[in-house]
Structures are given as structure tokens and as C-alpha cells.
Amino acid sequence: MDTSRWYRSFAEVEARGNSEVYEEWGNGVSEDPAVLALIDRxxxxxxxxxxxxxxxxxLGAPVAPYASFRRWLRENWSAVEQLARIRTTQTNEAGRAAVLLPVLGLLKGPLSLIEVGASAGLCLYPDRYSFLYxxxxxLHPVDGPSTVLLECATTGSPPIPERVPDVVYRAGIDLNPLDVGDTDDMRWLESLVWxxxxxxxxxxxxAAALARVDPPHLVRGDLTAAVADLVRRAPQNTTVVVYHSAVLNYLTLTARExxxxxxxxxxxxxxxxxxxGVLPEVDAKLTASPEARRGKFVVSLDGTPRGLAGGHGQSLDWLDQTRTAPAG
Known part of the structure; x- marks a missing residue:
């Protein structure tokens, strides 16, 4: 994608209404040939x-109007470029568990959860978080309210379960798993929050504090190459669920397929x-209007769209009133 258009789209579709700073920065970069030339390296x-x-x-950029950010970025581009080459946007948004929970609730437990592109694994704990729809x-864990409360606004009457799922196995895959006990890894994740x-x-x-009590089992590897082994390792007589959020967009279309x-x-x-656009065969089954889809994620189960979600789990527009799915 053309870099200027990418940043303009980011500003107008993703940042607008969520971050005035990033909306201004995105628009600023999109119209700034000098900064675009740096990024295009x-x-x-x-x-x-x-x-x-x-x-x-x-690296210390000021949260300030674009002119100040631009000046800082040009002065510190070498360090930014170096960091951008070794880090990835492993945004580990626990809030996304709120849009996954209604789909997990359609499946017969106990569940074995395997997340690909898991980052630090914070979305592997839907049974340890509290939810407010x-x-x-x-909805609270079986042992009472959690220190983590995930709020979500809904339309279309999603099938909110009566209890959190019974999770007996949780594992994740990432090219570069992050450690909830590592200070620099946690600083990086905080830097990705708008x-x-x-x-x-x-x-x-x-969520990281909760995960540190019982750290997730994360393996380093390519998601396509490693997923089968983790599925095989899941306990017998459980429903195995492989899932991911905002991950496949970093793969080529061939790799996604x-x-x-x-x-x-x-x-x-x-x-x-x-x-x-990430999974065209799933998008092709959508009946929602283009306006309803704008800026949303598509939540699907076994290739069938079930909802349109806010990117950070803040909303879920349910598309299917079916409340059952084949058990695994």
C-alpha cells in the first residue's frame, strides 16, 4: 500500500474517535514528503x-502536536528505524477477550485454547477476567470478581454465556513471544497503547499482573508450522480452539491461505x-452494509462471520442469532 494513503486511512478510519493525537500524526505524516521518505526506507x-x-x-517522542512530533522524529529517526526493524506491533489487548467470549460460549467445554500471534498471551485468560456487557x-470468574474488568457495548443480542468458559489448557505461538515478567517487554506493550x-x-x-501468577505456555515459531503440534498436545476429551486477533494482516495473502x-x-x-480484507472468503459471507463494516474487525467461527467488533474489544455487533455450534 502507498505509505501516504496508509497513514491517511489510519488517521481517518482507525484513529478518528479513538485518539486525537494519532489522528493528527497520521494526517500529518500522510502529507509530509520528508517523513514519508524516511518511513519508506x-x-x-x-x-x-x-x-x-x-x-x-x-524512545521518548513527545505526545504533542504534529509539528513537535515531526521535529523529534527527524532528529531521532536512526533510533526509531532501528527499533522498528527489530520490534513488531504485538499489541496485546486483553479487551479483545470480550468479543471472543460469546463465540467461545457456543462451544462445549472444557476448552483447550491456542492463540496464534499471542504476544504475551494476555488473551488466553477469558476464564480469569470479569466482563461487563x-x-x-x-460475568465473573468462578472464584469471584477479577482485578481485570473488560467492558463491551453490543448490538444484535450476542449470546453472552451465563458463566466464563472452563479452560483446562492454554498455549500460544509467536515469532517473538513477550514475557509478562520482563520489564522492557512490558514497556514495549505500553508504548503500543494509544x-x-x-x-x-x-x-x-x-492483566499482566494476573498472568504473572500463572504465566502462559508460549512457543516461539511460525504460526502455520507450529499450530499442529500444539493442537496435538491439547488434553484429550477437550474442545480445542485455535484463535487470533489482528494477526493475519501481517502475513502475505499466500501465507494467510x-x-x-x-x-x-x-x-x-x-x-x-x-x-x-484479511480473510476474503469470510468477508464474502457478510451481509452487513459497507457502512456498518467500516473500521470493524470480523469475528468468525470456523469461517462463518458471527460479529463485527471494535478493534480493541470495546464493541460487538452480533450478526447471527444462532446460539449453538458443533462441538469439537
Missing amino acids: LPEPRRQPNLIFGASRH DGTKY PEQDHRRQRLRD EFAETVRALPCHWIANEGL
Whole structure:
């Protein structure tokens, strides 16, 4: 994608209404030939706005109007470029568990959860978080309210389960797994949280603290190559679920197709939470209007769209009233 258009789209579709700072920065970069020339020195996957802005803030960029950010970025570009080449946007948003929970609730437990592109594994704990849907419907772990509360606004009457899932196995795959006990890894994750979103930053800290008590089993590797082994390792007599959020967009179309073919052949369910255009065969089944889809992720179960979600799990528009799915 043309870098200027990429940053303009980021500003207008993703940042607008969520971060005034990033909206201004995205628009500013899109119209700035000198800064675009710097960013274009990176391989295309490394040019993404979240990565450049996150790396900049990790290195001390001021949360300030674009003119100040531009000046800082040009003066510190060498360090930003170096960091952008070794880090990735491993945004580990625990809030996304809120849009996955209704889909998990359709499946017969106990569950074995396997997340690909797991980052630090914070989305592997849907049984350890508390949830609040539409400001009225609370759902807590079996041992009582959690220190992490995930709020989600819904439409379309999603099938909110009566209890959190029974999770007996959790594992994740990432090219570069992050350690919830490593200070620099946690600083990097905080840098990826958008400037004004202090609630997400605190949620990240709380979720990481919870995960440190019982760290997830994360393996380093390519998601397509490693997923089958983790599925085989899952306990017998459990429903195995492979899932991911905002991960496949970092793969080429061919690699996405290879992953989809691999996971479909495994004895598991597959939940995807990805942006529009990432899984064309899933998008083709959508009946929602283009306006309803704008800026949303598509939540699907075994290739069938079930909902349209806010990128950080803040909303879920349910598309299917079916409340059952084949058990694994």
C-alpha cells in the first residue's frame, strides 16, 4: 500500500474517535514528503503507523502536536528505524477477550485454547477476567470478581454465556513471544497503547499482573508450522480452539491461505478476529452494509462471520442469532 494513503486511512478510519493525537500524526505524516521518505526506507510491513508511532513513543517522542512530533522524529529517526526493524506491533489487548467470549460460549467445554500471534498471551485468560456487557450484564470468574474488568457495548443480542468458559489448557505461538515478567517487554506493550487511552494502559498492567501468577505456555515459531503440534498436545476429551486477533494482516495473502488451510484440517475450532480484507472468503459471507463494516474487525467461527467488533474489544455487533455450534 502507498505509505501516504496508509497513514491517511489510519488517521481517518482507525484513529478518528479513538485518539486525537494519532489522528493528527497520521494526517500529518500522510502529507509530509520528508517523513514519508524516511518511513519508506523500511520494508513495507515495518512502515505501519502503529509500529512507527509506538517505537517513537517508546524512545521518548513527545505526545504533542504534529509539528513537535515531526521535529523529534527527524532528529531521532536512526533510533526509531532501528527499533522498528527489530520490534513488531504485538499489541496485546486483553479487551479483545470480550468479543471472543460469546463465540467461545457456543462451544462445549472444557476448552483447550491456542492463540496464534499471542504476544504475551494476555488473551488466553477469558476464564480469569470479569466482563461487563452494555453496562448491565456482569460475568465473573468462578472464584469471584477479577482485578481485570473488560467492558463491551453490543448490538444484535450476542449470546453472552451465563458463566466464563472452563479452560483446562492454554498455549500460544509467536515469532517473538513477550514475557509478562520482563520489564522492557512490558514497556514495549505500553508504548503500543494509544496516548490518550489510559484505561487500556492500566488494563494492560492489571492483566499482566494476573498472568504473572500463572504465566502462559508460549512457543516461539511460525504460526502455520507450529499450530499442529500444539493442537496435538491439547488434553484429550477437550474442545480445542485455535484463535487470533489482528494477526493475519501481517502475513502475505499466500501465507494467510496456507494458515487457513492448515487450521481447517486440524481437529479444532477456529475463531478469527481480523480486519476487513484479511480473510476474503469470510468477508464474502457478510451481509452487513459497507457502512456498518467500516473500521470493524470480523469475528468468525470456523469461517462463518458471527460479529463485527471494535478493534480493541470495546464493541460487538452480533450478526447471527444462532446460539449453538458443533462441538469439537
